[in-house]
Amino acid sequence: MLKTHKNERNGHFARAVQRLKDERRYRVFIDLERDASRFPTALWRPDDGEAPRDVTIWCSNDYLGMGGHPAVRAAATSAADRHGAGAGGTRNISGTHHRIVELEEEVADLHGKEAGLVFTSGWISNLAGISTIASLMPNCLILSDALNHNSMIEGVRRAGCEKQVWRHNDVAHLEELLKAADPSRPKLVVFESLYSMDGDIAPIGQIVDVAERHNAMTYIDEVHAVGMYGARGGGISERDGLAHRIDVIEGTLAKGFGSLGGYIAGDSVVVDAVRSYAPQFIFTTTLPPMVVASACAAIRHLKESQVERDGHQYMASVTKHALEAAGIPVKDNPSHIVPVMIGNAERCKAASDLLLRRHDIYIQPINFPTVAIGTERLRITPTPRHTEAHVSYLVEALVDVWKTLELPFTSARILPLRRKAPVVDCVYPEMRKAAE
């Protein structure tokens, strides 16, 4: 009897998973063992019993390779030795350790804001930040870019107030919506600086102009730009000299900074309100000192060092250039993201499988719902730890895959390099050598 009930219940889950398989949306994870000294090389354990082997990762969001940076690793290990594994509590109950206090000062300084607040992830910081800020403004209207990340959409949903979606990066549409709204009503404009799937960059200056004209508060997600853009790694808003005109800047510690966690930075009173009201902040244990120390070390390093940013832009430019010259369809953009368009879920998966199994190159296929149907792609993320040798091998492998799967080549274009080669060779040459 009991057994039948259990079978019946499990049937729901089996059918739910089957639906995803039928829609070609079922996700298969690749079992990797990252080796800090050899990044972007990692050990892959195939799920079919084949022997583990080295592959080159070309789709990591550890964009600058900071996860393996010697200073970052040293900060993590020494904090683990001194303070142990965990934080020991929530922020309110014994979990406010000195390392997180330092980190919050560091992120506030990074963006030139009065205060910072750290969460367990960037996803949580958007959920908590957007929902709490909007819900504390009576009758708030949220204006959200159409391509905002899932964490922002969830934040908007949880706020429980009215929302309007403006066409992606369409400032005229945003202004139209702002104009139509009651002028006395509080408004929150939420958007990203750098959209990670197409690699396009928001017209932040124009958005801020429009928001200021209509007395709207601005909230920007700089997740794919912090550490990587701006003279101190403060993101596109720093690069464009606009950070002081944006009310709340949200970022992650898990991508450019190579660690884990997320944050918001803004006026003290806003940060204090989120600290005091957001359940996603209050009722969960603080990030451990070793994680916090590693993030802090990465931020501090990237405030001073330009080498990683230069190497990153250079490798992204070289990769785009080489792929375009070979007739591989790269979607052009002004950032470090290299989207190679396939436009079909099965073929995208097949290309990824071939790259991995035949060429030891790992690039996860990006399918719906992460991107729209018909725009399936391989999203390539070069890092300063990739070398020109890596790039030329990647090009050969992709050409082979294109021929094998009979994917259409574009007519080869030779584009000028956008960036000059950086003067300094790479992040940490001793490790780069090992990778080659």
Ligand SMILES: *Cc1c(COP(=O)(O)O)cnc(C)c1O
């Ligand atoms: C990855 C991502 C997040 C979430 O950050 P995590 O630290 O990985 O939780 C938020 N916003 C955008 C745009 C992202 O791509």
